[in-house]
Amino acid sequence: MIKKTYVLSFPQAVVQQPVTYHLIKDYNLITNILKAQVTPGQGSEEKGMLVIEVQGSQKNIDRGLDYLTRIGVHYQPLAQDVVWYEDRCTHCTACVSLCPTGALSVSRPTMTVSFDKEKCIACEICLKVCAYKAVSISL
Known part of the structure; x- marks a missing residue:
C-alpha cells in the first residue's frame, strides 16, 4: 500500500458533496483528514480546503484523483x-x-x-x- 498526502481545494459547488465518502467507498482508499477549513461566503465565495492522507494501491489512488478532477476539486501533493x-x-x-x-x-x-x-x-x-x-x- 502507498500513502500520500494531498491538499484539496473545493469550489463552492462541491463543498456540500460527500467527497471523502466516495474516495473510501468507490475507490477503496483509506483516508485520514489532517486539516479542514470551509470558508462560508455569499454564493461563489464559499470554498473549502482539506489536507488529506490517502492510502491504497497506486491504481486506486490514481482513480480517486481522476474522480476529484471530474467533480472540480483541485489537488496538489503536500509540497512542504x-x-x-x-x-x-x-x-x-x-x-x-x-x-x-x-x-x-x-x-x-x-x-x-x-x-x-x-x-x-x-x-x-x-x-x-x-x-x-x-x-x-x-x-
Whole structure:
C-alpha cells in the first residue's frame, strides 16, 4: 500500500458533496483528514480546503484523483515539510500544546521536546510560536 498526502481545494459547488465518502467507498482508499477549513461566503465565495492522507494501491489512488478532477476539486501533493532543529530547541514546550497532531511532544520527567515527522501535517503553527527558530519549512 502507498500513502500520500494531498491538499484539496473545493469550489463552492462541491463543498456540500460527500467527497471523502466516495474516495473510501468507490475507490477503496483509506483516508485520514489532517486539516479542514470551509470558508462560508455569499454564493461563489464559499470554498473549502482539506489536507488529506490517502492510502491504497497506486491504481486506486490514481482513480480517486481522476474522480476529484471530474467533480472540480483541485489537488496538489503536500509540497512542504517541517524541519525541527533539535540543537536550536530550548525545550520551552511552547509548541507542544498547540501542535494539533502531537508531532511535537514533551517527555516527562525530563521535559525534553521531541518531533515525530510522520505525524506532522505542516500546519505551520509551531513556526509562529517558536522564538528560537527551531522549526522551519523546507519546500
